[in-house]
Amino acid sequence: MVRPMPTLTPDPDRPSNLPEGERLRPTGPLSLDELREFADAVLAGMVENRDVKWDEQGEPLATLKNCGQDRECTWLLYEVDMSAIGMPTDTPLVVHSYAGEAALEWNIGPTPLAKTPRELTSQQTADALNMDVLLDGFRRFVLADSVLFPTSLTKDAGRQSGPILIDPDDCTCCECGGMLEVTDVDDATMSVECENGHAYDLEHDAFDAGFDYVLEYFSRRGSD
Numbered sequence: 001m002v003r004p005m006p007t008l009t010p011d012p013d014r015p016s017n018l019p020e021g022e023r024l025r026p027t028g029p030l031s032l033d034e035l036r037e038f039a040d041a042v043l044a045g046m047v048e049n050r051d052v053k054w055d056e057q058g059e060p061l062a063t064l065k066n067c068g069q070d071r072e073c074t075w076l077l078y079e080v081d082m083s084a085i086g087m088p089t090d091t092p093l094v095v096h097s098y099a100g101e102a103a104l105e106w107n108i109g110p111t112p113l114a115k116t117p118r119e120l121t122s123q124q125t126a127d128a129l130n131m132d133v134l135l136d137g138f139r140r141f142v143l144a145d146s147v148l149f150p151t152s153l154t155k156d157a158g159r160q161s162g163p164i165l166i167d168p169d170d171c172t173c174c175e176c177g178g179m180l181e182v183t184d185v186d187d188a189t190m191s192v193e194c195e196n197g198h199a200y201d202l203e204h205d206a207f208d209a210g211f212d213y214v215l216e217y218f219s220r221r222g223s224d
Helices: 032-048 122-126 131-145 210-224
Strands: 062-069 073-080 093-097 103-108 110-119 181-187 189-194 199-203
Touching: 032 062, 032 073, 032 093, 032 122, 103 131, 110 122, 110 189
Parallel strands: none
Antiparallel strands: 062 073, 073 093, 093 103, 103 110, 181 189, 189 199
16 A cells, blocks of 8 residues: 655645546646545556556555655656566656646656646556666666765765765865766755865665665756
């Protein structure tokens, strides 16, 4: 079953349950309840397609790790067991609903996966997020992470492989353009510092793939 982390408060101005097969209307961003309900149904569809592993009751092995909402965007972060197709048991699947957008955006960590029209049903969306799409996104996710490599100059960054340096081709200091490296990390935060002493603190999500997730996000942001 999908295991919730936060308790979501229903919006009395919106329907609390989506009828089977209902399509989502592309107006403002969906509420947390609406997006959660739809995403859970998509995960159930992905179980039917055998792209997501399931428990003894046939429910998806997925955990909601984090979520958020503001005027422009609603998002959910799931940790999903996709070992049925050779992907990790803690794959970070993220879905965004943006105001004025006619599609939901799906990511693996920060790596774009697919955009699915909000007019699709949950099963149609699950079909769009098929094995080929998932594996292609995961290959790009791993490729982006592969630019990180060990260095003896940093402190232990919490991985068995040792400390991590962010490749300067992908991420440099916004103050001086110097090379950035991870200097410390815990369950919620990560510190990076450039060779000239400029330091930055970042937040990341406390789940098994979170460290790779935030490193890839940071390296991609630095190349924008």
